[in-house]
Amino acid sequence: MIDHSLELVKVTKMNLNKLEIVLVATLPVLYPASFFKSVLKGSNTAYLAVVDGKAVGCVVWRDEEQTSHLLALGVFILYRRRGIGSALLNLFVKQCKSKEIYLHVSAQNIDSILFYQHFGFSAVCRVPNYYRGLEENTAIKMLKMIS
Numbered sequence: 001m002i003d004h005s006l007e008l009v010k011v012t013k014m015n016l017n018k019l020e021i022v023l024v025a026t027l028p029v030l031y032p033a034s035f036f037k038s039v040l041k042g043s044n045t046a047y048l049a050v051v052d053g054k055a056v057g058c059v060v061w062r063d064e065e066q067t068s069h070l071l072a073l074g075v076f077i078l079y080r081r082r083g084i085g086s087a088l089l090n091l092f093v094k095q096c097k098s099k100e101i102y103l104h105v106s107a108q109n110i111d112s113i114l115f116y117q118h119f120g121f122s123a124v125c126r127v128p129n130y131y132r133g134l135e136e137n138t139a140i141k142m143l144k145m146i147s
């Protein structure tokens with residue numbers, strides 16, 4: 001059930017530090033400075049999920065020529081299974097500029113694979129060595145066409 005106080009807030013230089021905090025807390029990937037610069041430049045789009053004034057989740061995507069790439073989606077563990085991840089994913093689907101959307105998820109991350117399947121994403125292929133510096137570095141590429 002979505003929290004009544006849930007707000008989805010665009011990331012700007014005023015709240016960029018909150019995006020960094022949510023990413024560090026929810027995903028094992030280290031995002032380089034260029035990732036955050038791209039948010040400020042507008043080539044990556046990012047939103048925070050804010051509950052009772054606290055940033056508890058985020059979504060980041062990039063609109064490419066023919067497709068939109070979901071780069072990151074995370075919700076603090078204590079706030080999961082309340083519809084916040086769905087709200088962030090739905091925002092991405094509504095606002096992205098393409099009809100074809102895709103993402104990469106760790107092959108070990110069964111919970112998230114189930115989450116994306118729940119939203120109609122299908123696995124396309126395995127991508128070995130996708131995550132640099134991680135022991136479990138194989139990703140599954142997942143795709144969805146928006147009607």
Ligand SMILES: CC(C)(COP(=O)(O)OP(=O)(O)OC[C@H]1O[C@@H](n2cnc3c(N)ncnc32)[C@H](O)[C@@H]1OP(=O)(O)O)[C@@H](O)C(=O)NCCC(=O)NCCS
Pocket residue numbers: 026027071072073074075076079080081082083084085086087104105106109111112114115116118
């Ligand atoms: C994936 C993630 C964003 C989902 O966020 P969430 O707020 O818990 O998702 P929702 O509450 O909107 O879940 C919607 C539905 O997805 C499915 N789902 C979500 N988490 C699931 C899980 N752990 N196992 C099985 N199904 C799951 C369920 O069908 C759920 O509906 P239900 O709760 O009514 O059964 C969250 O688990 C997360 O932050 N994981 C760590 C970061 C990560 O791996 N991100 C994805 C890779 S980029």
